[in-house]
Amino acid sequence: MQHVDTLIYAGWIIPVVPENVVYEQHALAIQDGKIVGLLPNSEAVSRFSGRITHRLPSHVLIPGLINTHTHAAMSLLRGIADDLPLQQWLQTRIWPVEQACITPEFVADGTRLAVAEMLRSGVTCFNDMYFFPDVAGDVAAEVGIRATIGLIVLDFPTAWANQASEYLSKAKDVYKKFQHHPLIRTAMAPHAPYTVSDNALQEASELAEQFNIPLHIHVHETIEEVEAAEKEFGERPISRLHRLGLINSRLIAVHATQLQNDEIKLFAREGVKVAHCPESNLKLASGFCPVPKLSRVNIVTALGTDGAASNNDLDVLGEMRTAALLAKGLSRDASCVPAAEALRMATLNGAKALGIDHITGSLEIGKSADITALDLNHLESLPIYNILSQLVYAIGRDKVSDVWVAGRHLLKARVLTSIDIHELQAKTWLWRERIVKILQKQAKEAAQSSE
Numbered sequence: 001m002q003h004v005d006t007l008i009y010a011g012w013i014i015p016v017v018p019e020n021v022v023y024e025q026h027a028l029a030i031q032d033g034k035i036v037g038l039l040p041n042s043e044a045v046s047r048f049s050g051r052i053t054h055r056l057p058s059h060v061l062i063p064g065l066i067n068t069h070t071h072a073a074m075s076l077l078r079g080i081a082d083d084l085p086l087q088q089w090l091q092t093r094i095w096p097v098e099q100a101c102i103t104p105e106f107v108a109d110g111t112r113l114a115v116a117e118m119l120r121s122g123v124t125c126f127n128d129m130y131f132f133p134d135v136a137g138d139v140a141a142e143v144g145i146r147a148t149i150g151l152i153v154l155d156f157p158t159a160w161a162n163q164a165s166e167y168l169s170k171a172k173d174v175y176k177k178f179q180h181h182p183l184i185r186t187a188m189a190p191h192a193p194y195t196v197s198d199n200a201l202q203e204a205s206e207l208a209e210q211f212n213i214p215l216h217i218h219v220h221e222t223i224e225e226v227e228a229a230e231k232e233f234g235e236r237p238i239s240r241l242h243r244l245g246l247i248n249s250r251l252i253a254v255h256a257t258q259l260q261n262d263e264i265k266l267f268a269r270e271g272v273k274v275a276h277c278p279e280s281n282l283k284l285a286s287g288f289c290p291v292p293k294l295s296r297v298n299i300v301t302a303l304g305t306d307g308a309a310s311n312n313d314l315d316v317l318g319e320m321r322t323a324a325l326l327a328k329g330l331s332r333d334a335s336c337v338p339a340a341e342a343l344r345m346a347t348l349n350g351a352k353a354l355g356i357d358h359i360t361g362s363l364e365i366g367k368s369a370d371i372t373a374l375d376l377n378h379l380e381s382l383p384i385y386n387i388l389s390q391l392v393y394a395i396g397r398d399k400v401s402d403v404w405v406a407g408r409h410l411l412k413a414r415v416l417t418s419i420d421i422h423e424l425q426a427k428t429w430l431w432r433e434r435i436v437k438i439l440q441k442q443a444k445e446a447a448q449s450s451e
């Protein structure tokens with residue numbers, strides 16, 4: 001009999017690795033934050049005794065979901081600008097507000113709000129890109145969620161830095177700050193080809209190489225982005241990134257809605273990973289990432305929500321469903337992105353994109369106990385013939401009951417254990433008041449300048 005920290009008896013376990021396997025009546029044993037046993041309940045009873053034991057007979061355990069692209073703190077901007085295309089949304093609505101309200105406090109409170117939402121949606125890891133990445137990393141560490149924090153680079157001044165050289169020097173500091181943290185990693189995060197110069201892109205790429213971390217960038221998000229680059233530089237952004245040395249296996253290409261066949265071949269050859277954000281792309285009418293073509297050539301495609309100001313939620317379970325339905329609808333092939341592939345995109349592929357698939361992304365012995373439990377004993381999720389079908393096509397994030405990150409129970413029967421939600425709600429209401437004032441002032445100024 002082996003004594004372990006936690007033993008979870010479950011109705012079903014979908015480990016993701018091996019592929020297309022569903023274990024019924026199985027248990028997970030956890031010691032020191034890692035999975036040390038995955039075996040039938042009947043055997044677990046005599047092999048393990050848990051200091052804490054959970055009996056979840058109507059639940060399915062899956063690897064914690066991974067949000068491969070978000071701007072966490074933008075949760076505080078949810079709903080301030082809807083029904084606009086990307087550039088209008090960014091330039092006329094989002095950037096002016098960000099210019100007026102971004103502070104370390106905004107990022108701390110916004111990131112905590114996002115983390116609370118993500119944990120309650122079954123997300124155990126997120127890949128962030130936002131101002132004050134040091135603060136976002138501190139919040140993630142304090143709550144106990146796994147995160148890759150984007151070391152942002154832009155070519156214009158913001159509250160975080162004044163010019164590319166300052167962004168790059170702060171990137172080094174933030175990288176060092178989290179270098180040895182067990183849950184927090186970093187990635188270089190130049191915002192997009194249209195906001196970062198050749199020099200800064202190259203330097204960001206060199207730092208990614210030096211630090212051995214991913215490089216995360218919005219690219220080919222819309223046809224307008226590609227056409228503007230062709231007009232201005234006579235070159236498509238991916239070709240420019242290739243010329244500058246950024247097209248390699250560290251690259252997480254976010255959105256990638258405009259891909260020619262030669263670009264897909266290039267991505268496949270170089271091992272580029274794609275972060276597909278179907279709901280943000282739909283809402284901003286940005287276009288469609290060619291997921292079936294990418295999977296045909298084995299490009300790792302993961303899922304992201306983007307920020308809550310363009311999505312407008314951080315629901316990766318919802319993205320799985322949208323990704324599967326969108327791929328089928330666009331290809332007119334119902335077999336495209338089957339449920340198991342959608343789940344792999346939201347788990348293992350996210351871990352692969354972030355270079356942490358040796359740690360997380362599947363429920364395997366030796367990996368971190370990053371686990372999401374969903375309770376299926378509800379009218380909306382019965383009867384159960386096919387658990388994967390239920391997970392991807394039928395249920396919503398409200399069925400997420402429990403979440404563990406590195407064995408730590410962060411969501412217990414839908415209650416967050418490391419966030420004071422009353423304080424968080426109060427702070428969010430205060431931010432709403434401040435942001436409404438900013439919006440009113442900006443609307444007044446816009447009206448005056450158009451008179």
Ligand SMILES: CSC[C@H]1O[C@@H](n2cnc3c(O)ncnc32)[C@H](O)[C@@H]1O
Nearest residue numbers: 071094129130131152191218306307
């Ligand atoms: C450098 S901090 C991140 C920066 O990105 C902006 N942003 C949010 N969503 C998108 C998107 O879909 N495409 C491009 N840029 C986006 C965000 O507002 C911050 O300014």
Ligand SMILES: [Zn+2]
Nearest residue numbers: 071218306307
């Ligand atoms: Zn984004």
